[in-house]
Amino acid sequence: MNRALLTIVAMLAITPAMAQDTTDLVYSIEASASVSPIVSMFQEPRYPGATDELSYGYGGFVQVQWRPGRLVAFGIMTGWAFLAHDELPSNPTIDDEGPVTASATLTAIPLQVFVSMRSEHFKAGLGMGPYLMMSQLESDDVSKGSRFELGLTFVSSYVFPISSTLKIGPELRVLYLDYRGILSIMPSVVLTSTLYEY
């Protein structure tokens, strides 16, 4: 339901932007990068017996967008988000060969298309598409698993120019993996650069 609503909003936003006059427009390619801490909320226990819904991590994202001289821009986004880390006590029913220290990490790599709208300083955008979810489990051995899952990334930022091609400002990024019930919030600093204009 939420996704359908967002899709409609995004389409409504795009349609008038595309109807603008196409003469004397400056097209550009822009790149943005941001790094930040992450607070994640897990709807389901991360492992049997887990009681803490919150986890803390960090991450960085980059996006490249084509801006066709209008308010709207299109591009792709990727990055790396360290979502959770847990250390589990030894479980005698499982660890029948003696106590072990077990730890697990969960990371996510978005591979998404990104659509944004912006005014002079303010930008809001939506990333849509898969996340590569990866887990690593360590005890007396290491196991790694991965899987693509669909997700959304909401981004809003307010940037100031610091040179003719560079802008910087605060950004709020929200990752939403509804199939897995994970909501992550990332307050960050974003650096935006115009790579090419024509």
Place this chain on the structure above:
Amino acid sequence: MMQRALIILLLLCTACVSELAPVPELQYDLEHLESTTTPLTEQQRAALDGVYVVEQGKGAFGDTVVGRWINDRFCLYAIHDVVFAELAGGARQDSIILGGYYRIVRSGRGATFGFGMKGDDQTLDGTTSDGERLSFRRVRDAYQSPPPIHVLAHRGGGRNSERLGVSENSMAMVRYASILGATGVEIDVKQTRDGEIIVFHDDTFSPRTVVGAYLLGRVDAFRLTDIKRYGQLIHGESIPTLDEMLAMIVDSTQLSFVWIDVKDAHSVDRIIKAQQQASEYARALGRTLEIIIGIPTSDVFTAFLRSPQANNIPFLYELDAETALAYPNCRVWAPRWTNGIPSSQIDALHAQGKLVFTWTLDVRDYIADFLYGSKIDGILTNYPSLVNAMHSVQY
């Protein structure tokens, strides 16, 4: 053009995994009712078994239901849709009191309800928690074919999408399978990274099947200890090993048939070992239980034939009838139901003392075709209550 492309792209990128609507919790304290009533005599229990005409309550149950004691539970199965009820109870003064719940599987609706039967009256009267009146009049005994048909429950009893409150392929689901009308179960097995066999259907762990943020991706990427430590099935059950599951079936159920659906060719030897151990254990306890290795593909069959015990292990073969006829230890031939009713092949297999099952049959009209128009020995289904009821109402 560009707009159209963008709209399609947006729709693709926001395509979501559809979630099933939640179903009501149907909590009824069956044990309390049992403890506050006097246990029924065998005669009283036998008098309740049978076919009932629904006089009130047709909305949920249709025109006819079958009542059947499964151990200490009285179960009702409808024939117009996938509806089952689980009741407990006993005698109080001159009446029989029953209470429990019913569930309409495909819609997820259900309610708790109580029944009473006075004296020698053959009618169960009651009211649901929704205030609906129920009145079921017993008209005759249920049909029992010689030999009984095998009603095999898919994925241990039902898929997660059936929203039964227990997870597919869990030990709780297999224990529940009898209540759902099954006489046997089909379970799926996968091999872990360290060569252990778990009861699990999919190639990968996902939120469809497991809870646990760290258990994701291919099943064979994880060791059994990782799986036990970091994951649970979606209703909180532990993911069972094949050994644990088979021991539980022998010890705690009255199921008569287990179909082990082999998903990985390279796991055949380990599965044969588990099958042999559990079969010996069942024999030692005097249990009538057939545990059969299901061969769904030629790869699995090739691996099975390479096993040193291949000539001694009974197996179920899903491919051609000719191969099933050619191997003396092929106990069951199980073609897909969409291939139609193989009447001549059924006769040939029966002549060799083999059984014929079909899978996975959930469509009412086709269940009727196989039950009433063929000599099929068993049906694998997601709706064992429906197959059980449709079989039981025959004359």
